[in-house]
Amino acid sequence: MGRDWRRRRITACPGRAVCYLAALMNGLPRVSLLLLVLAWGSATALAIQWPWSRSKPAAPKAEAKEADGQDPEIDLRAVPRQSLEETLYVPPKAGKIDLPVYPYELLKQRVTGEASVSCLVNVEGTVVNTRVIRASRPEFGAALAAALEATKFGHGTREGEPIASVLGFRHAFTLRPHGGRGEEDLQEVIDLLERAVRRPQTLGRARDLDRPLRAKERKAPAFPPALLGKGVEGEALIEFLLDEQGRPRLPRIVSATQPEFGYAAAHAVAHWEFEPPTARGEPTIMRVAVPFTFRVD
Secondary structure (H helix, E strand, O other), X not given: OHHHHHHHHHHHOHHHHHHHHHHHHHHOHHHHHHHHHHHHHHHHHHHHHOOOOOOOOOOOOOOEEOOOOOOOEEOHHHOOHHHHHHHOEEOOOEOOOOXXXXXXXXXXXXXXXXXXXXXXXXXXXXXXXXXXXXXXXXHHHHXXXXXXXXXXXXXXXXXXXXXXXXXXXXXXXXXXXXXXXXOOOHHHHHHHHHHHHHOHHHOEOHHHEOOOOOEEEOOOOOOOHHHHOOOOOEEEEEEEEEOOOOOEEEEXXXXXXXXXXXXXXXXXXXXXXXXXXEEOOEEOOEEEEEEEEEOOO
16 A cells, blocks of 8 residues: 555656655665656656647647537638638728818808718619718718718628628818818818909809810719609709819809709719810809709619
């Protein structure tokens, strides 16, 4: 029994193998050889467990575990890069998002603010619904929604298959340029507004033009999706200033049978382009009014 007890203690506590070995070899020479073997085996086991080896561990394999009927959890560190797009959700990408039109009356009063709008993009990349999440003024929310409705997106994907997606956008309407498209000449627009308000007699008249206005680029406004599903038709009248380079400036909603028609038409006009207007051979700035008709095809 005594020897068995000592053998179990030596095996369970390999850190004390040397001490037991010395004591037992002095007192019990008959078991010295056996104890020497046990001590050597324990030290070998410690050497194997100690992290002295510098060999690189094998790369982990990607494993998907399902729990309680939920989607499998995937260790992304082990998933090859080329398969991530086939596994994850990839949001839609917009080719070009034009800045929303600054509402004329708010710009005239120097009112600033911001708006946040979400939009639903279908598998074809078309915005089929918008919702104003937050807006400091209703006009800011409507202007941002009109800009998104006129934007063409790519479709989102999940596991490589096209899906509809909900996106969120925020825009700050400020009088300070922040690097967006069309804002590098914000001060020029403000100066033009001052001229139109305080010195309207300096603007050119249609009868003084050397030739009729000719559009170089004119895209039809997007039909507001909120009204498309209801089969609502209507009209809008937009007035703007055409500058000396042929760029529409400061579009203003004169009238609209539905507010959505007015914002859609104003956003479309802001991105038109005309041949530079001239009067008596000189570049001029003139006021232009354009009617729009929205019909369901």
